Amino acid sequence: MxxxxxxxxxxxxxxxxxxxxxxxxxxxxxxxxxxxxxxxxxxxxxxxxxxxxxxxxxxxxxxxxxxxxxxxxxxxxxxxxxxxxxxxxxxxxxxxxxxxxxxxxxxxxxxxKNDLPSQNIKVTKQMAGLTASKRELSRIKKMKGTVTNTFLGALPPYDSPAEGCVNSIFGLKRYYNGKFSGNYHKGIDIKADEGVPVRAITGGKVIFAEQFRLHGGSVAVDHGQGLVSLYIHLSKIDVTTGKQVASGQKIGEVGKTGFATGPHLHWGLYINGTPVDPMIDWIKPVKICM
Ligand SMILES: [Zn+2]
CATH class of the missing domain: 2.60.40.1930 (Macroglobulin (MG2) domain)
Known part of the structure; x- marks a missing residue:
């Protein structure tokens, strides 16, 4: 309480x-x-x-x-x-x-209007061949629909979930090899070395902790009342589905699994299934390395 x-x-x-x-x-x-x-x-x-x-x-x-x-x-x-x-x-x-x-x-x-720039990503042949499995699509869908009664977290602003600098902000229009992908960036990318700890931004309950084809090593945390955080491309996962996590608890390590050009943490914050910019009101100022 x-x-x-x-x-x-x-x-x-x-x-x-x-x-x-x-x-x-x-x-x-x-x-x-x-x-x-x-x-x-x-x-x-x-x-x-x-x-x-x-x-x-x-x-x-x-x-x-x-x-x-x-x-x-x-x-x-x-x-x-x-x-x-x-x-x-x-x-x-x-x-x-x-x-x-x-x-x-x-x-x-x-x-x-939030005038957000575009970003081109060099996609390798191997990356281009990656598609989301049915299983990961259904897990992401479940995550977006998660709204629970009790707020399990602490007060924002939170510490960044990984030590490093932001090399891709929220909302960028994503181009793959010069062609518009139709997607925008639904979180922020934190550039860090492989193995750097990834921490839960605040308390919550693990919705899933799994290896996926497109998202790579993935952990989603339900903080309650419609607030959910997602951490992907992890090289290592330290938690299991259904487990309670504390604020700042290590949940995994930075990696480049799934659709990633190099080691980084993609971190997304969702409200009632809608991705929002976590750098406005939600986390303490972070270094930008774009
Ligand atoms: Zn990303």
């Missing part, structure tokens, strides 16, 4: 500017969005709600999709919204509701 309270406290500190909705009658309802006005493609929105009355099954809706708001402590709720890096810029509505009717509010947020 301590961690949950700590998360709530963190959110309150982080949410510097509040969007408040005053209600008639006893007490006030306070709804806070961080950021509250503009958000970049690929960025995370932190939602915090304090109400005078308890809520029942509170949810928020974004683009016709419902997401859960989680109970932090008495009459306080939180939710995370990951903005897709390909989301069309414009003004969007976030509506919030619950079964009692105590929550029936909306907020508007402007999504702005």
């Amino acid at each position: 301590k961690k949950v309270y700590a998360l709530a406290a963190f959110l309150l500190v982080l949410l510097k500017i509040s969007v408040c909705f005053a209600e008639e009658g006893a007490g006030f309802k306070e709804i806070t969005l961080k950021p509250f006005d503009e958000v970049k493609q690929g960025q995370t929105i932190f939602i915090n709600i304090k109400t005078p009355e308890p809520l029942e099954d509170p949810v928020f809706k974004f683009k016709n999709k419902k997401y859960r708001l989680f109970n932090l402590k008495e009459n306080e709720y939180t939710g995370l919204l990951g903005i897709n890096v390909l989301e069309k810029p414009g003004t969007y509505k976030i509506s919030m509701k619950d079964k009692t009717g105590n929550l029936n509010d909306r907020a508007f947020i402007k999504i702005i």
Whole structure:
């Protein structure tokens, strides 16, 4: 429970500017969005709600999709919204509701273009022949659909999961041998020597820890409440599926297994299945070596 309270406290500190909705009658309802006005493609929105009355099954809706708001402590709720890096810029509505009717509010947020550069990757014949197996595709799908009740982590910002420098940022348009792959980079790459420890960014439970064809040695960790982290191309895996991991616990070692040109850690952070930029709000500043 301590961690949950700590998360709530963190959110309150982080949410510097509040969007408040005053209600008639006893007490006030306070709804806070961080950021509250503009958000970049690929960025995370932190939602915090304090109400005078308890809520029942509170949810928020974004683009016709419902997401859960989680109970932090008495009459306080939180939710995370990951903005897709390909989301069309414009003004969007976030509506919030619950079964009692105590929550029936909306907020508007402007999504702005995140001008991300392109990156060309020299793909070897051997790499070009690599495709994802059915098994790894189903595991990734399961990972993206993982939303559990309890937050198992500590407060961001976290330490980088591996010591090294970032040589590929989030959201880059990926070209393979000069041709657009149709993909964008769904995480960050941390360049490091083979064998450098890879650590869980914060506490959680291992969704899978397996060797895959395309992703290589892979570990996915469920931190709870829709937050999941993925670590791939590992040369060694130190954890097993279903195991609880502590913040900073070694889960494996940097490698170049799967679709990789050299040793590095590809680290992805997902919110309700949407990859977000982990370098905005989630980790402490890291060295860039692009
Ligand atoms: Zn990568």
